[in-house]
Amino acid sequence: MVSTASSCHDDWMFIRSVSTGNVITAQNDLTDPRRSQVMVAAPRCIDEELWRWDGQFLRNKATNLVLDIRKGRLRLIQETEICLYDAKPVEEAHNQLWGVREGIMDALGRQQPGNVIYSLSNDDWVLDIHSNPENGTCKLILFPFQAVDNDFQLWTFVNENDKEQLDMAPAIKNTLPSSTIPSSEAEMYSQGLSPAKRGSQSSVTMLSLDAYRECHQMVYLERNPRLSDKAIAMAAAYETWQKWNQERMGADTMPQVDKIRSMLQSSAENEASRIFDQCDQLSNHKETALNLASRLVIQLYEQVLTSP
Structure with a gap:
């Protein structure tokens, strides 16, 4: 039987992001809410933010409508x-049925707070958040589950009678520690990304994991042939880092740190070279992309080492 966590939340509930503390909500300024985009926003304790399990449907209190995958199609671009x-x-109702996956582990093998909410018709695709800093809104989307950097894919269920829990600070944050990146380099990367790619990054001294993830999506899901050196390097570093995290979780012993760093740098450079050879190279510099990938993968690696 698919879990819906309904045994704990038979009544109306808020669905809260573990990463941001915001909640899934219907829009409250529409004449007809059918087909309207579902958002993620700061809680206001209104009916548009309340949901209840109805079998495998997630029903909204204000509208009596259910969560639905728009047009029933998965999109990568x-x-x-x-x-x-x-x-x-x-x-x-294949595009309206949902399940809950509990016991999610992070890259270090530690259990993460919250749950993943997935589509029953495509159980590798889960509810996620897409932010647009230009207008300050966040959309609820469906996205492939990420073994690494999945903060925006984790949710908790808060009973409507426990509203005080909505005031608690988010359990996790989605940025790299500022100490891992020299400010001059971070400024260069930050200025090279659009606000949508930077996510919620508020300082040039931080490089968001979401920025890596956006570049990774451009390369591996969208297969965009026109990429900057920076985008190539970030995608290659993130891909290398993901594979290393997955492999080390099943390893009995770990090599020495120097060997790990050397292996990661070599793998990131090879991956960047492969990506470079497949893209529009007219305005690119291969050596720059490879060198940058080598540096970025070490920054990702050091971020894991400094995790508590």
């Missing part, structure tokens, strides 16, 4: 948006 719609008969 554009976001797969989550909207509201009337509940369909179960046999036709």
Whole structure:
């Protein structure tokens, strides 16, 4: 039987992001909420923010509509948006049925707070957050589950009678420690990314994991052929870092730190070279991309070492 965590939350509840503390909400300024985009916003304790399990549907209190994958299609180049719609008969509701996965582990093998909410028709795709700092909004989307850097994919269920829990600070944050990146380098990377790619990054002394993830998506999911040296390097570093994290979780012993660093740098350079050879190279410099990938993967590695 698929878990919906309904044994703990039979009544109306808030669905709260472990990373930001914001909640999933319907929009409250629409004449007809059908097909409207579902958002993630700071809690206001209104009916638009309350949800209840109805079998495998997630029903909204204010609208009586359910979470729905827009047009029922998964998208890699554009976001797969989550909207509201009337509940369909179960046999036709493949894009409206949801489950909960508990006991999520981080890259260090530690259990993470919260749960993953996944689509029953595509259980590798989970509810995620797409932020737009230009207008200060966050959309609820569906995105492939990430073994690393999955903070925006983790949720907790808060009963409507426990509103005081909404005032608690978020359990985790989604940025690299500022001490891992020299400010001059961070400024260069920050200025090379659009606000949407930078996510919630507020200082040039921080390089968000979400920025790595955005570059990784451009390369490996969207297969964008026009990439900057920076984007190539960040995608290659992130891909190398992800693979290393997954491999080391199953390893009985770990090599010495110097060997790990050397291996990561070599792998990141090879990956950057492979990406470079497949993209539009007219305005790119291969040596720059490889050198940058080598530095960035070490910064990601050091971020793991400094995790508590």
